[in-house]
Amino acid sequence: MITLEHLVAGYHDKAVTRPLNGTFAAGSMTAIIGANGTGKSTLLKTLLRLQPPVSGHISFAGGSAPRAAWLPQLAEMDRQFPATVYDVACMGNWPDRGLFSGFHRQHRQHVYEALERVGLSELHRQPIETLSGGQFQRMLFARLLVQNAPLVLLDEPFSGIDAQTSGFLMKLICQMHDAGRTIIAVLHDNALVKCHFPQVLLLSPEACRWGRAAEILPHYPSTSLNLALSA
Structure with missing residues (x-):
């Protein structure tokens, strides 16, 4: 659905992410992880075309951007x-x-x-x-x-809410994915990612890793385990 070619996301021509090369396949479910300040939210806004990339290119299957649904951080509401x-x-x-x-x-x-x-x-x-x-x-x-929408982007959807609600909303996300939606979510819980997200994009100042969760998660320490029970 979306292909990134040497994409660098940032603000006012100031790079935040390392160059990114890869594809979000239609119907895939990808977690974006990484420490604060590595450009996770910035990347989502760039994919949504709310801000231009610093450099590089985003291309879409069929030549035009798919209709997207976006869940911003609660702090932005x-x-x-x-x-x-x-x-x-x-x-x-x-x-x-x-x-x-x-x-x-x-x-x-x-x-x-x-x-x-x-x-x-x-x-x-x-x-x-x-x-x-x-x-x-x-x-x-x-x-x-x-x-x-066929594309759903979620920015920290479980931040500041209780485990029961988080588990309920995770089930909704899985239902949307089962219905064919492409899901891209910024998350901070490795246990949750391991249980539900086959693909992971890890952003860091040193290097970016993109691939299967089992291959990427060992490179990033878990920050929370409170949502594992929702699996």
């Missing part, structure tokens, strides 16, 4: 925005419908189904500022489900 859980989930319709197109009955039904899948159907009228961290993340996953 404005939790005081005056919106309800339903409003945020509805935002998943925007790429197809536009900002000013009305929602038909089937679109609303799709939103309610997504909220039910994440366990928030009874809170659909709740203001987002009143949600716990886990509820907020479930809401963002509902928006991902509504988007139904």
Whole structure:
């Protein structure tokens, strides 16, 4: 689906990553790991074309970028925005419908189904500022489900939430992958990566390693084991 050729990601012409060469195959499931400051989030934003690469090239199968769903870090979200859980989930319709197109009955039904899948159907009228961290993340996953995009990029999807919610959301990710989605996720838990992610991209200032999890993980010490039980 996506091929990187000597790609260097960064900001304002300042490189953050080492040159990257490799392919995210359609239907693959890849974890991006590495220490803080090695460019994991920067790479995701570059893949999304939210910022240009410092150098190198990104090419897409078929010649055009696939429709993508993005889950940013919780720290980047404005939790005081005056919106309800339903409003945020509805935002998943925007790429197809536009900002000013009305929602038909089937679109609303799709939103309610997504909220039910994440366990928030009874809170659909709740203001987002009143949600716990886990509820907020479930809401963002509902928006991902509504988007139904072939490419899903997740930036630290389990940061700041409890193990039970993390395990539940991991199952949703696996279900999306089983449905044919290409998953690329920034993670910090080697046990979780080992259990669920066949492919790993390790970013470091010295060198980048890309390949099967069993080959890459020994080069990077585990930082957490609290999610292993979700396997």
